[in-house]
Structure formats: structure tokens, C-alpha cells
Amino acid sequence: MFVGHFAIALGAKRTVPDISLGALVAATFLIDLLWPVTLIAGLETVRIDPGNTAFTALAFEHYPITHSLLMSALWALLAGGVAYGLKRNLRLAVVIATLTMSHWVLDFITHAPDLPVAFGDTKVGLGLWNSIPATIAIEGGIYALALWMYLRQTRAKDSIGTWAFASLACVSFVIWISQPWSPPPPSASAVAYVGLAMLALPIWAHWADKHRSPASENEIRK
Numbered sequence: 001m002f003v004g005h006f007a008i009a010l011g012a013k014r015t016v017p018d019i020s021l022g023a024l025v026a027a028t029f030l031i032d033l034l035w036p037v038t039l040i041a042g043l044e045t046v047r048i049d050p051g052n053t054a055f056t057a058l059a060f061e062h063y064p065i066t067h068s069l070l071m072s073a074l075w076a077l078l079a080g081g082v083a084y085g086l087k088r089n090l091r092l093a094v095v096i097a098t099l100t101m102s103h104w105v106l107d108f109i110t111h112a113p114d115l116p117v118a119f120g121d122t123k124v125g126l127g128l129w130n131s132i133p134a135t136i137a138i139e140g141g142i143y144a145l146a147l148w149m150y151l152r153q154t155r156a157k158d159s160i161g162t163w164a165f166a167s168l169a170c171v172s173f174v175i176w177i178s179q180p181w182s183p184p185p186p187s188a189s190a191v192a193y194v195g196l197a198m199l200a201l202p203i204w205a206h207w208a209d210k211h212r213s214p215a216s217e218n219e220i221r222k
Contacts, residue, residue, distance in 0.1 A: 010147060056179055
């Protein structure tokens with residue numbers, strides 16, 4: 001759920017308006033930011049399997065370190081602890097931990113039953129990705145709502161605030177919507193190294209958000 005994770009970060013901005021969108025995006029994507037590293041290190045595996053689900057050609061064979069329920073909870077606690085250590089703000093720490101954990105919850109909705117609960121054989125997933133129309137309607141709807149909320153709550157300070165965010169939103173949408181019709185990746189290694197490019201997302205989000213400011217109450221009511 002690519003734009004779904006982005007949507008959760010956008011929606012959370014209202015809860016912690018003084019925190020950079022980049023930090024919120026980093027939290028919601030943390031598990032996916034770690035995943036390419038574990039693939040390259042050979043600790044986790046993915047297989048190219050066109051038709052595995054309607055929405056993606058990837059078969060997630062083994063990824064308990066990043067995507068199991070147990071480890072997702074531990075990553076969430078760690079992210080929340082780091083946030084608290086840096087800001088000494090319990091509310092922020094809870095938000096960051098919750099955003100990190102939200103990744104597993106959204107993946108549970110979209111993935112086939114391949115999400116490990118811990119390090120054993122038990123795997124779960126509701127399989128939304130088995131239906132392209134349902135995925136587009138549900139995930140796309142969440143994304144559209146989150147964009148509306150963020151744009152309603154913030155205003156661009158300058159042209160960078162307008163176009164940096166617009167380009168981020170559009171590129172994210174294109175990456176997501178093109179998945180079912182794109183050719184499958186050439187190899188699992190290619191998936192891992194391309195996945196490293198996701199590190200640009202929180203940086204891009206921070207840059208765009210830095211050039212935006214909270215909207216006034218009068219602007220929000222309009």
C-alpha cells in the first residue's frame with residue numbers, strides 16, 4: 001500500500017503540525033526503508049512472480065525481520081523511543097510509534113497471506129491486492145482524502161512549497177498506479193537496489209513541508 005502509507009503520514013500532520021512531514025513519512029515507511037537493506041544482506045528474500053497478486057509481481061517469501069507483526073511492533077517501539085530521546089515529547093513519541101506500526105496494519109489489508117506474525121510459519125494477509133479495482137478504489141480514496149486534509153491544513157510559503165509538494169504527490173501516485181501494468185522487475189537484486197531510492201521520500205517530503213506553513217483557522221473554514 002504505497003500511497004496508503006504516504007496518506008497516513010499526511011493525515012498525521014494535523015496531529016503534530018510542528019513536526020516535519022519528512023519525519024512522519026520516515027515513520028510510516030520505516031519498515032520498507034529497512035527492507036532493501038535486509039534483501040541486499042541476504043537476510044530476507046523476495047521472488048519475481050508475475051500474477052502472484054493482480055497488483056504486484058512480487059512474491060514476498062521471507063521477511064520476518066522487517067515485516068513480521070512482532071518485529072514491526074519492536075521497530076515501532078524503537079522509532080518512538082528515538083523520537084522521545086530527541087524531542088522529550090511523549091505525544092510525539094506515541095505518534096511516531098503508531099505511524100510505524102500502521103505500516104504492518106495497511107500491509108495486512110493489501111498483501112496476500114504472506115505477512116509473518118513472528119519468525120514461524122504463521123502468515124496472514126487479507127489480499128486486497130488480488131483486486132485491482134478494489135485496490136485503486138480503497139487505497140486511492142484514502143490517498144485523495146489525505147491530500148485534501150494536508151492541503152486544507154497547510155499553505156505554501158513560496159513556489160517551492162507549491163511545486164515540491166505537487167511533484168511529490170504526483171510522482172508517488174504514478175509509481176503506485178503504474179504497478180499492475182509495468183513489466184516485472186528483472187531480478188530480486190534490482191528490486192532491492194531500486195528500493196533504496198525510497199530513502200528520497202522523507203527527504204523530499206521534508207523539503208516540501210519546510211516551504212509550507214499551517215493554515216489559519218479562517219483559511220481552514222473557507
